[in-house]
Amino acid sequence: MSIRIHYSPLSQHSRRVRVAAMELGLDIDWRLIDFAKGENRAAEYLQKNPAGKVPTLDDDGLVLWESNAIMAYLADKKPQANLYPTDARARAQVNQWLFWESAHFGVAAITLTWERVMKQAFMQQPADPALVAQGERDWSRYAAILNGQLEGREYVAGALSIADFALASIVVHREAAGIDMKPYRHLQNWVDRMEARDSFQKTKPPF
């Protein structure tokens, strides 16, 4: 039985998992979850993922959610691809960037994307100025750090890894969200490189 993954084409967290699966050359049975129809809050789905979010993986009875954990699990199926290194220290560094993405960098990008793009598109609500200000402050702090890391490096942890997929997927709506890339040349160049990859090209969100 092939691995099944529930996802939404609108979701950055789904996209990173689609990118990882494609880069790994894994055959996945993709199942669309329609937020508009409330499918992520349906009882059957909540039984798999009580958080009611996408993505969720089901591999022959192993039900797993949280996009970074799913990427790690998929990458461990193809250790030779080295997208999630097996050496303890190299893996720790990839973990460090994954956790930093989900706790800091990603939160800043999501705040600006949610306030300036999604909230209006899906809930017809205006952006909250206090949250935008917080998002801007956090973005400039964290973007500078990632930019520094990418100076003289092709990828965040040296070699291409699932951390690059996590970090690059979260800034997809940067233009509409007013996420300022101009001061961060190395960050911009790296995002361009990531988005030029086949896996990113084939998983562009519908808007």
Add this chain to the structure above:
Amino acid sequence: MLTLYGHVNPLSINTLKVRVALAEVNAEFRYQPVDLAKGEQHRAEFVALNPYAKIPLLVDDDFILAESDAIMWYLAETFAPARLLGTTPRERARTLQWCDFVSTGLYPAYYDLYLHTVSNAPDKRLPTIAESATKRLARSLGVLEPLLGKQETLTGQFSIADLSAAVVVRNIQDRLPFDVAAHPHLLAWYARVTTRGPWQAAMAAAAH
């Protein structure tokens, strides 16, 4: 030799979980407090070690690692992988899932609520954030409660994910006007985690 850079208060949430993990693997370490109130995390010597300018930070000879969950994972992997992470790829994936659940769900909900009801100056407390954080916190605890009614730990065997979650539950009880009494399974699990020897040892060490 391991060095841990952490909070001047060793019971501070992200520092505490690493200190308990160090006790779990029974590793000796040197403790180096970083005074955030004095902005020491932004000092050039510290930023040279950790460009994130945050604590905790672990230094293992020439290897430097930030992010509390990544640090716990590394300690577990180095000293006691089977016991603290799980043995099969599936068990390890679940451990990572629950660490991620805490860092993206439970912890930010707690922290936003803490900032906007307790810690920020009253004129910097935003009711909209407090409200959304209350909902998110209830939702996260609502994920944990039924799970912990069915099993002893988050993944089915004790792991670092239990430590990640327990330090948050500790702070919720200590610091928030939020009643967790409606979550008896969560409280029973919390008691199991915090009566473990290493947790007790880390608390005792912090008192010195």
